Amino acid sequence: MTDSSEKNPRLVDLGEAGEGVARDYRDGSPWRIRWDASGLRERVPVEDREAEDLWIAPGLLDLQVNGYGGIDFQRSCDAGQLRHAADALRRDGCARALLTLITRPWDDMLARIEALRKILRGDERLNETFPGWHIEGPFLSDQPGFHGAHNPRWMRDPSASDILRLKEVVGDDPLLITMAPERPGTLEAVRQAVASGFVVSFGHTNAGTEDLRAAVEAGGRAFTHLGNGCPQTLDRHDNIIWRVLDEERLVAGLIPDGRHVAPPFFRALHRALGSSRIYWTTDAMAAAGAPDGRYSLGELEAEVGADRVVRNFATGGFAGSALAPIEGIRCGARMLGRRWQDVWDFFSVQPARLMNLPGELEPDSSAGFCLLREG
Numbered sequence: 001m002t003d004s005s006e007k008n009p010r011l012v013d014l015g016e017a018g019e020g021v022a023r024d025y026r027d028g029s030p031w032r033i034r035w036d037a038s039g040l041r042e043r044v045p046v047e048d049r050e051a052e053d054l055w056i057a058p059g060l061l062d063l064q065v066n067g068y069g070g071i072d073f074q075r076s077c078d079a080g081q082l083r084h085a086a087d088a089l090r091r092d093g094c095a096r097a098l099l100t101l102i103t104r105p106w107d108d109m110l111a112r113i114e115a116l117r118k119i120l121r122g123d124e125r126l127n128e129t130f131p132g133w134h135i136e137g138p139f140l141s142d143q144p145g146f147h148g149a150h151n152p153r154w155m156r157d158p159s160a161s162d163i164l165r166l167k168e169v170v171g172d173d174p175l176l177i178t179m180a181p182e183r184p185g186t187l188e189a190v191r192q193a194v195a196s197g198f199v200v201s202f203g204h205t206n207a208g209t210e211d212l213r214a215a216v217e218a219g220g221r222a223f224t225h226l227g228n229g230c231p232q233t234l235d236r237h238d239n240i241i242w243r244v245l246d247e248e249r250l251v252a253g254l255i256p257d258g259r260h261v262a263p264p265f266f267r268a269l270h271r272a273l274g275s276s277r278i279y280w281t282t283d284a285m286a287a288a289g290a291p292d293g294r295y296s297l298g299e300l301e302a303e304v305g306a307d308r309v310v311r312n313f314a315t316g317g318f319a320g321s322a323l324a325p326i327e328g329i330r331c332g333a334r335m336l337g338r339r340w341q342d343v344w345d346f347f348s349v350q351p352a353r354l355m356n357l358p359g360e361l362e363p364d365s366s367a368g369f370c371l372l373r374e375g
Contacts, residue, residue, distance in 0.1 A: 058349065066101075117169070132170075139156065140204035147229075158185050160192040
């Protein structure tokens with residue numbers, strides 16, 4: 001694979017306010033920009049000779065963040081801890097993230113969302129960083145290999161009433177919910193989720209072709225971290241990965257760390273799916289944006305060493321990732337042999353499009369922006 005991605009992007013500290021000339025990440029056109037603590041305020045075209053060695057791109061949007069900067073969202077968090085995680089995410093290029101909660105008893109999950117939401121919506125900075133939610137469980141497969149780092153003890157079938165209760169808690173917040181189509185009651189739950197304004201994704205599932213197709217017909221739009229949440233060994237003739245690739249209406253999330261999805265498979269998935277059917281995510285847990293060491297992911301204890309792989313103490317398998325969003329851009333570009341500018345949309349515009357959120361680079365947009373230099 002030819003590597004055309006030698007120039008890695010380095011984030012520039014924005015400070016509280018500033019102005020300068022930066023090149024648009026898509027076409028290199030120069031713009032004079034002005035910003036303050038609230039975001040990009042002005043963008044005006046200028047002559048090429050005024051351009052600096054500076055690039056501008058929309059802020060990254062991560063749809064699956066279980067924790068960050070040493071903070072585990074699966075455990076009780078106060079405003080100070082959430083601000084610390086938000087600052088760490090922004091430092092690493094991520095303007096927005098869906099705060100992700102994984103499998104617990106449903107009543108506990110709803111109570112956790114309600115408590116966290118009071119904090120997030122009462123703080124302007126947190127409200128901007130965490131505009132919505134990713135609810136990954138408990139409506140997933142409890143089968144070995146498919147449940148991954150989730151505790152199968154708490155898995156159960158969904159119902160439309162479960163979704164209505166969730167809607168009461170989150171109100172109009174954007175929400176992505178991951179479910180396993182093979183569970184009884186899922187079709188009714190998917191329909192209610194879509195009617196409630198949620199985006200439905202499938203994952204941690206061994207749904208057969210007919211179950212998957214029916215769930216897509218009911219309104220499902222995406223698949224959560226394709227290539228993960230499944231056993232190491234799969235039937236080469238018929239498995240969940242082939243079924244997802246064959247279902248052209250699904251958008252697939254991929255973790256671009258070179259470990260969750262091996263580079264050859266990562267490249268093959270991009271060729272098979274095409275750019276419009278892919279978004280990138282970190283699936284980050286508390287160790288992301290933090291030093292090596294021992295961290296929690298809810299009930300699990302995990303170890304992160306120099307290789308930055310998160311290993312579950314009990315099974316030795318993966319338990320989320322320690323990937324920083326900007327490093328996901330660098331690693332994904334390397335694996336594809338492409339420039340960072342050419343892959344940026346996978347981690348910004350594409351997830352925003354899935355969630356019906358602003359994603360393009362515009363003044364006063366909630367998408368935010370990043371300034372970068374090549375090095």
